[in-house]
Amino acid sequence: MSGVKKIxxxxxxxxxxxxxxxxxxxxxxxxxxxxxxxxxSLKSNVDYFYRLDAVRFIELRxxxxxxxxxxIIRKILVKGEFDRIxxxxxxxxxxxxxxxxxxxxxxxxxxxxxxxxxxxxxxxQKVITRNLDGYFVLNDYLIDQVxxxxxxxxxxxxxxxxxxxxxxxxxxxxxxxxxxxxxPGQVELSRRDYDTLFDSIEKNGIRDHIxxxxxxxxxxxxxxxxxxKKRIAELGIEQNVVLWxxxxxxxxxxxxxxASDYILPLIHPAHDSYSLxxxxxxxxxxxxxxxxxxxxxxxxxxxxxxxxxxxLFYTTDSLMEMVNGLVVDSGNTYYSDSKWDFEELKQSxxxxxxx
Numbered sequence: 001m002s003g004v005k006k007i008x009x010x011x012x013x014x015x016x017x018x019x020x021x022x023x024x025x026x027x028x029x030x031x032x033x034x035x036x037x038x039x040x041s042l043k044s045n046v047d048y049f050y051r052l053d054a055v056r057f058i059e060l061r062x063x064x065x066x067x068x069x070x071x072i073i074r075k076i077l078v079k080g081e082f083d084r085i086x087x088x089x090x091x092x093x094x095x096x097x098x099x100x101x102x103x104x105x106x107x108x109x110x111x112x113x114x115x116x117x118x119x120x121x122x123x124x125q126k127v128i129t130r131n132l133d134g135y136f137v138l139n140d141y142l143i144d145q146v147x148x149x150x151x152x153x154x155x156x157x158x159x160x161x162x163x164x165x166x167x168x169x170x171x172x173x174x175x176x177x178x179x180x181x182x183x184p185g186q187v188e189l190s191r192r193d194y195d196t197l198f199d200s201i202e203k204n205g206i207r208d209h210i211x212x213x214x215x216x217x218x219x220x221x222x223x224x225x226x227x228x229k230k231r232i233a234e235l236g237i238e239q240n241v242v243l244w245x246x247x248x249x250x251x252x253x254x255x256x257x258x259a260s261d262y263i264l265p266l267i268h269p270a271h272d273s274y275s276l277x278x279x280x281x282x283x284x285x286x287x288x289x290x291x292x293x294x295x296x297x298x299x300x301x302x303x304x305x306x307x308x309x310x311x312l313f314y315t316t317d318s319l320m321e322m323v324n325g326l327v328v329d330s331g332n333t334y335y336s337d338s339k340w341d342f343e344e345l346k347q348s349x350x351x352x353x354x355x
Contacts, residue, residue: 022159022164176328182264192266
């Protein structure tokens with residue numbers, strides 16, 4: 001298909017906004033008209049978005065009032081006469097309820113699914129699937145995890161949301177010999193295997209030039225900051241670690257990220273958190289891909305193409321041996337594969353949308 005199309009990009013909830021910008025940029029680079037329909041809670045984030053043609057902010061209340069709000073959203077989608085509608089969070093009861101209302105005619109609908117486990121056995125997801133022409137999945141390796149039977153009935157397309165707005169970023173002074181290793185995300189034992197890191201430090205030590213940035217809140221209700229601080233104190237490695245108790249300001253977060261040399265997701269097959277990432281990506285991956293930072297990954301990930309050209313690999317019993325051997329500008333060429341080129345990622349997205 002050719003010519004300018006009208007696209008609606010919809011985010012009814014208050015999360016996954018980190019996936020919006022890349023889609024907008026892909027669509028605008030091809031000259032399409034893009035309307036963002038999103039929750040009012042995301043208003044401050046939208047200020048940084050790229051060349052939107054229109055923005056509609058929506059409230060989404062609970063209970064019976066939610067049906068009122070869903071009818072408003074449906075009215076926007078019908079009156080907009082869009083050629084494509086993309087639901088940025090294509091899972092959950094809210095979208096299922098929207099699809100129980102009469103649908104706009106002659107428009108193709110797609111959705112981004114963030115947890116592929118829902119494709120098997122979720123009643124709500126079955127309703128959503130029947131109302132979509134296809135799903136976008138946030139990494140090629142996740143498509144490999146989907147059962148062959150599911151693939152026969154569901155259209156799955158890769159989508160790499162690895163481009164970010166020009167957020168302000170603070171400059172940080174860094175010694176020439178230092179290696180900064182970023183561990184993004186709130187400090188939660190259920191999401192990352194911190195114990196393997198600390199056990200490896202206890203066994204192998206940590207060299208003075210290595211700095212570990214735990215780039216996420218420590219002190220929050222579901223977090224494990226006190227435990228992590230206790231292990232750090234027991235090991236006596238406070239000078240090697242940077243922690244944040246509370247919310248990290250945007251300019252500080254991106255400044256630290258840009259100054260980092262490597263990103264360490266701490267995802268290990270023997271840890272309870274591993275099952276999470278069989279069906280959804282870690283945000284660490286997109287941050288690494290987006291800012292072209294090499295990943296430090298456990299060896300089992302070496303079988304996946306996305307990590308072959310972007311990562312160094314270790315076994316859990318040799319983690320700190322590898323980390324302690326890192327040097328500034330090791331001469332490795334990361335992200336040289338054409339897969340990471342904007343044009344190639346854009347075209348893959350547009351082809352899936354039949355644009």
